[in-house]
Amino acid sequence: MSFAVGVLVLVAGLLVSIALHEVGHLVPAKRFGVKVSQYFVGFGPTLWSRRRGETEYGLKAVPLGGYVRMVGMYPPARAGSTARPGRGGRPTLVEEARQYSLAEVAPGEEHRTFYALSVPRKLVVMLGGPVMNLLIAVVLIGVVMVGFGVPAYTATLGSVQECLAADPAATECRDTDPAAPGAVAGLRPGDTVLTWDGRPVDDWDDVRAAIAAAGTRPATVVVDRDGQEHTLTVTAATVERPVVVDGEVVTGEDGEPVTEPQPFVGIGPLAALEPQPLGAVPGRVGVALGATVDVVLTLPQRIVDVAQAAFGQEDRDPGVVGLVGVGRFAGEIASIDSDRYGVAERTADMLGLLASLNLALFVFNLVPLLPLDGGHIAGALWEGLRRRVAVWRHRPDPGPVDVARLLPVTYVVVIVMVGMSLLLAYADIVRPVTLSG
DSSP: OOHHHHHHHHHHHHHHHHHHHHHHHHHHHHHHOOOOEEEEEEEEEEEEEETTTTTTEEEEEEEEEEEEETSSSSSSOOTOOOOOOOOOGGOOHHHHHHHHHHHSSOEEEEEGSSSSOHHHHHHHHHHHHHHHHEEEEEEEEIIIIIIEEEEEEEEEEEOOBBBBOSTTSSOOOOTTTTTOOHHHHHTTTTOEEEEEEEEESHHHHHHHHHHHHTSSSSSEEEETTTTTEEEEEEOOOOEEEEEEEETTOBTTTTSBBBBEEEEEEEEEEEEEEEEEOOGGGGHHHHHHHHHHHHHHTTTHHHHHHHHHHHHSSOOOOOOOOOOOHHHHHHHHHHHOTTTSSHHHHHHHHHHHHHHHHHHHHHHHHHHSSSSSHHHHHHHHHHHHHHHHHHTTOOOOOSSSOOGGGHHHHHHHHHHHHHHHHHHHHHHHHOOOTTTTT
């Protein structure tokens, strides 16, 4: 039941994101006087609709997108041009689309068409949707970081080893294994370290630094246990441990981890959410945005890797999942059974997942291909460049860019996108990516 609840929460969040994306197109279009005949969330059969003024607002059955229908998306053919007839003398696909678009333009309302907008206003209208997704992502990331916090290792102990096992892979202690220094000293899970060898500590990095500084001599440790301070004496043991630099394990030429003798106590930290300052949000947004851009730029190769994993034995790329995979993530977030994973952690992870989806919508919609917003943005930029060149060369205004001529390419893009979605859905089922790995 909790898994299904998580999926429903994700669907609701995605629908709100889609609706706001379309609002990003709707508001500036109406502000600039463009006639908008429809605003719908979803595709397929209409579940509900209501007309207000000249616009019909509604919800459709398939929640995989949305659209704002602006009158006059395709401009009329240039004066003097002759349309080539299709097979049997019928209009071509481009001419049919152009005629259908222009049929919505009422006499005397040519100035209310999308194609009649200036280039800057076209850019504002088409950028409105993706920018709305970016704003949603920024707000969600800010709420998570400032309101809930990000996972961090604290000075509270999450685990205390009972022994120093000779076999690092062993899960149980043997009679011949010596007791671990932390257990001998009386440290317990849940203890919060206040000072170590006289050094105040605030987080796990401070604890690690204090252990390294004290070495293997007896160290006085003060902990908070259930609201009371306890003073213990810990004598670390010397064991071979991997060398870690900047959070990464150092490996040798043979690929094996490099080890060195280090003081070892046998304790582990408890991870908890730590609220961050508001100033940390832009940096986190920048990192997430850069990672999303990298995924989109390398998407063709990643899709090939997904196909090889789905139909072969290669490892699945965890960086690319479809809606089925994202739904699985949401279900896992809602259904993880752990005392240390409560409402705050679930809420923060769900909001983070929605933020990632909105970043993906922002970046993907800027790809300069129709029917994506980026295709219309590219068309507007090309129109502006043509007009600027015409002014420089003292030639007549070339008029709006005829994006209708790109319809054959648009259909190819749609077919590729549908195929990619089906492939990801199949891979998410047969070779799923899970949060637990």
